[in-house]
Amino acid sequence: MAQRTYGQYCAVAQALDRVGDRWTLLIVRELLSGAARFGDLHTALPGIATNLLTQRLRDLERDGLVRREPLPGPRRVSSYELTDVGRSLEPAVLALGAWGMRWLLDAPYAEPANPRGFALALRGLLAGAADGEELAVNIEVGEDVLGVRTGRGVVTTALEPLARPGATMSMCYPTLAALVAGQLDLEAAVAEGSMRISGERAVVQRLDAAIRGAHRQLRASAAVS
Amino acid sequence: MAQRTYGQYCAVAQALDRVGDRWTLLIVRELLSGAARFGDLHTALPGIATNLLTQRLRDLERDGLVRREPLPGPRRVSSYELTDVGRSLEPAVLALGAWGMRWLLDAPYAEPANPRGFALALRGLLAGAADGEELAVNIEVGEDVLGVRTGRGVVTTALEPLARPGATMSMCYPTLAALVAGQLDLEAAVAEGSMRISGERAVVQRLDAAIRGAHRQLRASAAVS
DNA sequence: CGGGATCCGTTACGATACTG
C-alpha cells in the first residue's frame, strides 16, 4: 500500500499499511513455507495479475518483509524469501487462518492443490495442540512430500521430506484436506483405503490425536457462533 | 469483499474474503471495544467515506460478523456490535497489532486520540504478560476512563470505569501513548509530573511491571529484524 | 444534527498481450 495508507497511530493500522493490500497477505502466506520464485507464487495465487504480483513483491521488498535473491545460473531468475520481519508475521497469519478455518470445516475440497498452504495449515493446527509430543512424520501427497516435526513448543513443516521420519503417510490432496478440515480421521481413512501408512503405527496415532485435539479446540471456539 | 473474492481452499484466504477489504479490519478493531454508532466509527476512522462505511457495515452484517441494533428513542439511530463470530477475531487482530507495534515504538504520538484503540492495545499488551496477576485499575485520560482488569488468563479493558479499582491513574493521551509504546515508564511519568496516581501504589507498580514485561517480549521478537 | 444516499473524479485491480 504505497498510496492509500491509514497513517493512524495504531499498531493494527500500521500493520495493515504494510500487508493490508489485496493479495499481500497471501503472498506472505506462501513465503512462510520457504522461498519461492515468481512463477511459484503466480501458480499458487490463481487470479493475480502478473503486474500486480510484481508490484506487491516490490512493496514488500521496500518495506523490508521480503528479500530478493538472484539464483545462481545463467538465466536471471530470482528467489523471494521472507526476512525476519516478514517471518514474524506467522502468528498473525496463523491466527487469521484459525479464524477462517470455520468456513472450510464443512466445505468440499477445491482445486488447485497448494502444498505450501497445507504445510502452513498443519503448522497452525499442531502449534496449539502438540506440545510436548515429539513426532516426525513424512506425508506423501501427490508429487509432494511434507515433512512434519513437532517438539517441545516447536512445530516445523516443510516441503522437504524428513531424513528419518517415525512414520510415513501417503494420500491424495482431497484426503489430506479432509484430514486437516477434521472431516476424516486416520482410522477411517486407512479403513476406506484412501491412505497408506508405513513406519511406526504409534507415531501416526499420536499425530491423529493431536489433530483431533486441535479440532476440538477449533470447534469449541467456533461453536459460540 | 463482495465481488473480489479469492475463493481459495485456504483458511487464510477465507478469512481475508471476509475482512480483507480496505477499512474492514479497522472497523472490527473499533467494535472489539464494544458497540458503536455510525458516527463513532466515522470519527475513529479518519478518511473513510460515509458510503464506504455503510457498505462495509452491510458486508459485515451479511457475513455474520456484525449485528445492527436500533437504539431506543424517537430517532432511528442504530448501534453496531460484533457477533460472537466477529469477536472471535480478537486474537488475530491482536497478533496483527503486536506485529505492527514495532513501527510505533519510536514514533511520536499522532492525533486523533482513539480511546478504543488504546483499550485494545492495552488488552493486547497485557494478554501475554499479566498471567496470574489480579489487577484492577482505572486510567483517566482526556475525557475518557479506561477500566483495566487482569485476572487468571483473562484481560478485559473497557471504556467504562471500574466500580472498585485498586488504583486510578490520570494522564493525557500522549503520555498514555508513550506508556503503551514503551517509551516511558510509570516512575518517570510520575516524576516528570505527566501522570497522577491515587489508590494502591503496589497495584500500579505491578501494572508497570506487566507492561514492561510485555515490551521486553515485543522488543525481543522485533530485534531479530 | 446524526445517519446515511448520490454523484463523480481518481486510483487500484484484472485480463490479456507482449518482450528480453
Next chain:
DNA sequence: CAGTATCGTAACGGATCCCG
C-alpha cells in the same frame, strides 16, 4: 520464465445533498 505494457472495469475518496 519473469516480468513489462496497455486498457477496460471495479473500488475508493471527497463532496454534496437528503431525510427524519
